[in-house]
Amino acid sequence: MTLTPDFLDGNAAAGDLESLFGTDMTMASGRCRGCGEQTMLAQTHAYLGGPGMVLRCPGCDSVLLRLVRSPTQMWLDAGGLDYVKIPTPA
């Protein structure tokens, strides 16, 4: 099976993630639970046009994070990440 690229870089999701986490997420990083690769947000593959936002690992294509917004709620699944590391101001 071969794959064709049809994604944006993860910075396209930075605005949505900032509204969720309340801080700039462009320097955030995390580790894929599927393959163990450490990745910056900008390196992830973002699928944004569908019912929700999906960030995938650039190494193994596993889902790292999903975000769905309804008019009244947000759902977050970050189960594909071992952790998220967010730099804080000194």
Place this chain on the structure above:
Amino acid sequence: MPSVSRGFHGRARDARHRLPPGQYETADFPVLSAGPTPAVDLDQWEFTIRTETGARHIWDWAEFMALPSQTQTVDLHCVTKWSKFETEWQGVSLDVLLKDVETSAEYALVHSYGDYTTNVPLEDLLDGQAWIAYRYDGDELAPEHGGPARLLIPHLYLWKSAKWVRGIQLLDEEERGFWENIGYHDYGDPWREQRYQGD
């Protein structure tokens, strides 16, 4: 005499009548995906129905192509709010595929090549309501629209019509799929605007 085109007004009334609440009509066919488009080799393609007892019914591409097909013209309604009227699909009815499958299951979890899944009540796959479609508008179904074959359930929001379908798992208890387990509605009736859990 007024110079208003009666034809224009007639078409507008028709479009409103066919649009579920909150939808708008588009002439395009937007491509929305939750992941990379898999290039599925027809020599490797299989479609599997697995029952709640573990029994498997498997078709390869040649066997699938030998089944009787139907051509349907249907309207599509995407939960992202676009609707597309009068799309023509050719495919195999789920009534044909499920005809010899012994089951007392009430639920189905649809699996795609890649990691996509979606849940549907089994009764919504029967009685001429759903197809495994492999041609669109007279041509082979393009990979970006789910080719070589996708599920087509036009009476539900389009996320239920899983692209790149590879199988259906029949279940006694409902299991939520890719979007349903993060907030989207288990059923997804566009006419009742069932977009999110609780709608």
